[in-house]
Amino acid sequence: MAGTTIPEWPLPDTGIMRSERRHPLQFPQLGLLIALAIDEGRPDDVLRWYDQRSPSRPSGINDDMVADAVAQAYPERAATIWQQLAEARIAQTSPATYLEAAVFLRKLRRLRARQGRVPAWCEYVVRLRETNRRKRRLVETLDALLREAK
Known part of the structure; x- marks a missing residue:
């Protein structure tokens, strides 16, 4: 490319505003x-x-999607994720989040049923119930889950 001049570095400002991302990639x-x-x-x-x-x-x-995806190959990892998700919802002390926790606890119950470990799931739910016995709506939700398991 004879006759082509290479511009000096750094190149001059283009005048286009830079993106100030709130959360950079x-x-x-x-x-x-x-x-x-x-x-x-x-x-x-x-x-x-x-x-x-x-x-x-x-x-x-989406932790729940991760747990769903690994439940067959790594059931204990899926169980841990669902327990963490349920416990995080329970900690928010809101009846609406107790229902969200119930979704994860049901998934955990199905996993334990495939493993033949429903009694272990029941013990876990009873422990949650005892730990959070002052949360009346949560206790009602957990009792309903325990009834479903029978």
């Missing part, structure tokens, strides 16, 4: 990688990427 995009691994049915990769997330910053990762 973080790489790797764990949420995207997890979604791809779930879609492709690769539970090993789902957990590999899930374990790399930073608990101190919001990631946009």
